[in-house]
Amino acid sequence: MEKSKIKYKVLIIDDEAQIRRLLRMTLESNEYKVFEAATAKEGMQAVTMNHPDVILLDLGLPDESGLKLMGRLREWSAVPVIVLTVQDSESVMIEALDSGADDYVTKPFNAGELLARIRVAIRHSLRMDESPVFRSGSLEVDINSRVTRLNKQEVKLTATEYSLLLIFIRNAGKVLTHSYISREIWSAPYADNAQILRVHIAQLRKKIENDPSVPELLITEPGVGYRMKILPLPE
Amino acid sequence: MSRTRIWKYSSRSDFSEYLIAFLAIVLTAGICFPLSHFIGIFSVGLILLMVVAVLALFLGRWPLMFAAILNVLVWDYFFQKPLFSIGIMQIEDLFANIADLLVAIVSVILITRIRKSKTILQNSQERLIILNNFLESMNNAKSIAEAVQIAGENLKKYFGQEAIIYIKDKNSNSLFSAPYGNSDFHNANGIAIAQSLFIKSSTGRPGDSEKSTDGITYFPLLDPREAIGVIGINLETYTPPGEDKILLFKSFITIIASTLGREISIEKAMEKELLDHSEKLFQAVLNSVSHELRTPIAIISAAVGNLNDARTSSEPEKRRQICVELESASNRLNTLVENILDMSRIESGLLKLNLQYCDIADLVGLVVKDLKGELHGRKLNISIDENLSLIKADISLIRQVLVNILRNAMMYTPSGTGIEITASNNPAGMVSLSVRDYGPGVPDENLEHLFEKFYRVPGSRSGGTGLGLAIVRAFVEAHKGFIRASNEPDGGLRITMIFKAEK
Numbered sequence: 001m002e003k004s005k006i007k008y009k010v011l012i013i014d015d016e017a018q019i020r021r022l023l024r025m026t027l028e029s030n031e032y033k034v035f036e037a038a039t040a041k042e043g044m045q046a047v048t049m050n051h052p053d054v055i056l057l058d059l060g061l062p063d064e065s066g067l068k069l070m071g072r073l074r075e076w077s078a079v080p081v082i083v084l085t086v087q088d089s090e091s092v093m094i095e096a097l098d099s100g101a102d103d104y105v106t107k108p109f110n111a112g113e114l115l116a117r118i119r120v121a122i123r124h125s126l127r128m129d130e131s132p133v134f135r136s137g138s139l140e141v142d143i144n145s146r147v148t149r150l151n152k153q154e155v156k157l158t159a160t161e162y163s164l165l166l167i168f169i170r171n172a173g174k175v176l177t178h179s180y181i182s183r184e185i186w187s188a189p190y191a192d193n194a195q196i197l198r199v200h201i202a203q204l205r206k207k208i209e210n211d212p213s214v215p216e217l218l219i220t221e222p223g224v225g226y227r228m229k230i231l232p233l234p235e
Numbered sequence: 236m237s238r239t240r241i242w243k244y245s246s247r248s249d250f251s252e253y254l255i256a257f258l259a260i261v262l263t264a265g266i267c268f269p270l271s272h273f274i275g276i277f278s279v280g281l282i283l284l285m286v287v288a289v290l291a292l293f294l295g296r297w298p299l300m301f302a303a304i305l306n307v308l309v310w311d312y313f314f315q316k317p318l319f320s321i322g323i324m325q326i327e328d329l330f331a332n333i334a335d336l337l338v339a340i341v342s343v344i345l346i347t348r349i350r351k352s353k354t355i356l357q358n359s360q361e362r363l364i365i366l367n368n369f370l371e372s373m374n375n376a377k378s379i380a381e382a383v384q385i386a387g388e389n390l391k392k393y394f395g396q397e398a399i400i401y402i403k404d405k406n407s408n409s410l411f412s413a414p415y416g417n418s419d420f421h422n423a424n425g426i427a428i429a430q431s432l433f434i435k436s437s438t439g440r441p442g443d444s445e446k447s448t449d450g451i452t453y454f455p456l457l458d459p460r461e462a463i464g465v466i467g468i469n470l471e472t473y474t475p476p477g478e479d480k481i482l483l484f485k486s487f488i489t490i491i492a493s494t495l496g497r498e499i500s501i502e503k504a505m506e507k508e509l510l511d512h513s514e515k516l517f518q519a520v521l522n523s524v525s526h527e528l529r530t531p532i533a534i535i536s537a538a539v540g541n542l543n544d545a546r547t548s549s550e551p552e553k554r555r556q557i558c559v560e561l562e563s564a565s566n567r568l569n570t571l572v573e574n575i576l577d578m579s580r581i582e583s584g585l586l587k588l589n590l591q592y593c594d595i596a597d598l599v600g601l602v603v604k605d606l607k608g609e610l611h612g613r614k615l616n617i618s619i620d621e622n623l624s625l626i627k628a629d630i631s632l633i634r635q636v637l638v639n640i641l642r643n644a645m646m647y648t649p650s651g652t653g654i655e656i657t658a659s660n661n662p663a664g665m666v667s668l669s670v671r672d673y674g675p676g677v678p679d680e681n682l683e684h685l686f687e688k689f690y691r692v693p694g695s696r697s698g699g700t701g702l703g704l705a706i707v708r709a710f711v712e713a714h715k716g717f718i719r720a721s722n723e724p725d726g727g728l729r730i731t732m733i734f735k736a737e738k
Contacts, residue, residue: 016530018560022537025553029546060526086529107533111540
């Protein structure tokens, strides 16, 4: 929880009144200011009127699909959007992420997980973690000197591995789709690089994970992509 | 259907033509005999030659040859000296006879040649017309079966018999064992030949044709892209089995093959479309059911999350609110499960009615009590005829019907609006029961789909599986009742049910 006096504003766009009420309860007890909208139209109005810091968007809205709403929103706003949906088909998730969503959470969701995602989204949008040293669990990356350490031991990364790691660090906590990573590294569609990407991820895990077979940092989002987790520092 | 004769250029050489030639020459000779003193024997020779020329207009080649020779013999025998004998006295008579014979034969040959080419022309024109007609009628075929039927009719018309047609099985690369057309030709030997011919053709080595021991010739049906089947016909039973007939038959085969090829592709495309459609429907059903199942679960899980959080659960008011949410989510799950069970009961045909006399007024009272907690300020206006007839019904099912209709009305109308329940006797010995709301109604073009399973009015709010009203219709129809939906002129939807009254 952010121990600051600023109350971040969260806009919930979901047509289920019960979900809105319960989310409001959760968020308010975590010091967020909550706005609600039940339709895409109301949602759009609420974005312009209330300037939320993060939007929780349900994809199945009665008047317009959430994906369409996001498309229109992204034409003029970069406010972080977390997609909240019961549809867990990967293709829908990828479509949502590729059309500008920052993250997604499938219902039923865990309140702790949702709050963590909201924190990541806000931190990213406010560029709060542009520190030259990235730390998560026992991994430490000094971006200025390009030195990576695991358990205080320096590890040697190839150029591709390092640029891959850098992409994950810049988007720490966010899910990155296969095609996004592929475009960033090779400027080429994922289909051409699916196998290569898997190999590089495996290589990187061997070097930055304590147990590469049970990754804790670089975790797989099945069918969608990968996510760099922000873990607490070891005692 | 009479068989159209198309093979007429073959020479007719029956006995009657020889007789005609003979009689014409002999009669002419008989008439000329008394006159030969006045007109001279050379005039008689010319007259006989003229008769041969006239005969050439309508007799066949060999009777004409016969006439030409007879003409010379008759002239020699009856008119040249010595009379009544074959023989010549003067050398000029010999020349005259040879000239006569040559002229007669040459003119016969020329005339028959002209006639033959005319017949060939006529025949090819006729063949063109036949092929054109055949092509046109095959073009009208709208299915494989129809194409085969039209092909059969035309083969019968022009070749005197139906053919047997084996078509490729859609799913395997072999012939479908049930043939179309003439089943008299269907036997093990034929199938074996057809199969081997088909395999040869579909592996890129198109065999021309193969003949079975019972005289049936099998031809492969080749579409430009692939072999699509085999056609068999008995070519031997027609005389003459000329080259032209085979040629015409092959043109027929080409037309049959391309028509069948077209129909097979169309059928495949339609099947694929159907499959795509049912896949889409299945996906829609899955989405709708999974959405409906997961939403209450998400609510329950979020509520439990809040209960677990000391900051929210420490406030009694919040705890109470969470319990309300939990209760409504579990009711929602319960309704959904009931609907799914009802639907599967209907679909499996296990729906059995426990019919009892039922007073609709009592039933409405029960249902209103059931739904009291869900009204959210909506006012129910109930108007029931005082002397309303009883109906015979399964009370639990009709109760479910009314609950579903009312829940549906509440779901799609704003809270605070009214809902009317009306029941009255109908002059035709029926009881009508209707529920009317003051919501937005349903676009007229969607009304007819309202009771379809998994149907959702486009653009309507989420929630609901699309099962509720489908169950309503199934239950009402199980009671031999009628149900329909209509929009009220001043807004709102009315659902009317009609049941048989029991006096």
